[in-house]
Amino acid sequence: MKNLTDLEIIESVKKGNHSDFALLVDRYRNKAFSMLKRMLKNEMEAEEVLQDCFLKAFKSLQNFRLEAKFSTWFYRIVYNTALTKISGKKRKIESEMSSIDDHLNLRSNYDYQVTEREDFSKFIHMLIEKLPAKYSSVINLFYLENMTCEEISEVMETSVTNIKVMLYRSRNALRDELMKTNYEKELL
Template identity: 30%
Template sequence: MFNEKVVVTRILNGDMRAFELLVKQYEKLVFHVIHRLVKEQQAAEDICQEVFIKVHKSLARFNFQSKLSTWIARITYLTAINYSRKYYREKPSEYPEDLESYHFTTDTPEYLLTKKDTASYVERLILQLPEKYRTVLTLYHLDEFSGPEIEEITGMPEGTVKNYLFRARKLLKKKLEVYLKNEQP
């Protein structure tokens, strides 16, 4: 079993094998968070490396007031957001006022499902959500962080996290309902 305190203490004492253990424990989480914010595979891998360098350099300041995974996810989120702002210069989209006219893609669900399975279709829809919704939805449902943990990771108030989560689900539900109506004989 992974014991955060023991591993952190070993790392701080210079044990590189303990750091390898930490990387193995959290690499999926780190890549998952980055993957939701950064589209290019090579950039995502570079950011993963950068995150673990930051974790190693900052580990002495980690004081166990939160879980290690939450602390690492926060570093990951901030690093990926900084990269996105620097290279995409894309203003985060807000919730569309006219939900009925909001379109994720011009491809029909039938076309997408013949190319890929349902999970891939949902993944594609999630990637098309505005950045803030995509992040909160991923952290909550896929990475299984709680509302307070997401607040700590993103710096958003918990009420905002809940609001974005509600809106993200609503957008996905709306798009999936259209697909399901077309599927029925």
């Protein structure tokens, strides 16, 4: 059963085998949860929103076109639900959502002296957690889901150019932090 493709599972669920939906849940829950946790910066909320996303997906499964890719369709639900949650909480969403000209101030509240290679790895992963919602979505979809920029642009309903700009800026911002550390001596 676990070797079934997404579309085969969906067809089975549509035929009335509702329990097969659990296969899709198990397939996507951790990666979607990682994306939500990085977008919402809160574990409890991320799990709550993820449950809503799966319920929405289950209810809308009858409308799902089998020629489309389930992952793209599902992550669009995840992304939009997370944005709704963020806007509902009246966070500073304008700075995160409206423009790709956002300022990535990743090192605002602390000073970190990197001495060890392992420390650097931890440092970079700590910075990843600080990325704004839109940027972290791009990073998660690109590196965790191995989506192409075209697929990510479908999920986030924006142009491929915007996605590339966000991806490059995220990397550059992390790279700039790295260049400020002692680690740059190791690079050459």
